[in-house]
Amino acid sequence: xxxxxxxxxxxxxxxxxxxxxxxxxxxxxxxxxxxxxxxxxxxxxxxxxxxxxxxxxxxxxxxxxxxxxxxxxxxxxxxxxxxxxxxxxxxxxxxxxxxxxxxxxxxxxxxxxxxxxxxxxxxxxxxxxxxxxxxxxxxxxxxxxxxxxxxxxxxxxxxxxxxxxxxxxxxxxxxxxxxxxxxxxxxxxx
Numbered sequence: 001x002x003x004x005x006x007x008x009x010x011x012x013x014x015x016x017x018x019x020x021x022x023x024x025x026x027x028x029x030x031x032x033x034x035x036x037x038x039x040x041x042x043x044x045x046x047x048x049x050x051x052x053x054x055x056x057x058x059x060x061x062x063x064x065x066x067x068x069x070x071x072x073x074x075x076x077x078x079x080x081x082x083x084x085x086x087x088x089x090x091x092x093x094x095x096x097x098x099x100x101x102x103x104x105x106x107x108x109x110x111x112x113x114x115x116x117x118x119x120x121x122x123x124x125x126x127x128x129x130x131x132x133x134x135x136x137x138x139x140x141x142x143x144x145x146x147x148x149x150x151x152x153x154x155x156x157x158x159x160x161x162x163x164x165x166x167x168x169x170x171x172x173x174x175x176x177x178x179x180x181x182x183x184x185x186x187x188x189x190x
Contacts, residue, residue: 006176007068007083007115009037009108010059013090013127014049019169020089021055024062026173034063035083039095039108043069074107078114085180086115089125089151089169093135096128100138100145116147121179125151125172131165149179154190 008024010017027034036059046052056067068074077083088095088108095108104113112122124142128135132155142148151167152175158164168190178185 004031004085004176004180005033005035005083007035007037007077007086007111008063009039009086009088009091009111010042011039011088011090011092011095011108011127012041012045013092014042014045014047016090016127016166016169017049017055021058021062023089023169023172024059027176028062028064030173032176035065035068036060036063037068037074037107037111039106040069043067043107068111069107071105071107071110074111075114077111078117081118081120083115083120085121085123085176086112087123087125087172087176088112089123089167089172090127091124091167093128093130093138096124096126096135096138096142099124100141119147121147121149121182123149123151123172123175123179125167125169126153127166129161129164131163133163149175149184150188151175152185152188152190 098109104110152171153165153167156166175185
């Protein structure tokens with residue numbers, strides 16, 4: 001894995017940040033060169049789950065790189081062919097909708113557009129309370145899109161939030177390897 005360069009984009013599903021940080025470390029420990037990207041909201045918002053400054057410092061320490069957090073900084077990703085794969089985890093319903101509809105107005109969506117222009121894989125780790133509701137159609141569109149793959153996912157609280165889906169972020173490494181081979185890691189729904 002020493003030659004793999006992975007963009008790792010983090011959107012504003014703040015409740016999953018504690019699950020994402022260990023996966024960044026896992027990739028880095030396995031020799032993947034990780035380039036962190038954060039949506040503007042994820043980069044700049046303090047929540048009950050933690051302070052954005054603390055998350056930024058931890059992410060930059062693990063990756064040993066500055067976070068890409070603006071559209072301007074994300075634009076060179078395509079022309080420079082910076083990554084072998086782009087991982088978006090957590091990917092919110094808002095970002096899913098934008099990707100499914102070709103909207104590139106955030107650092108994460110522009111990074112994705114720029115990366116896809118090189119016909120390279122994008123791996124999505126869904127985290128949204130409406131995945132089995134209004135976001136379902138966007139997941140369907142993306143499932144049928146070239147070079148888009150998903151981290152296996154499941155309902156995280158089917159009793160209290162029956163439309164909510166969260167990826168099993170511990171499967172990011174395996175899903176990344178499958179996507180790099182042009183395959184969707186199965187089973188997709190766990």
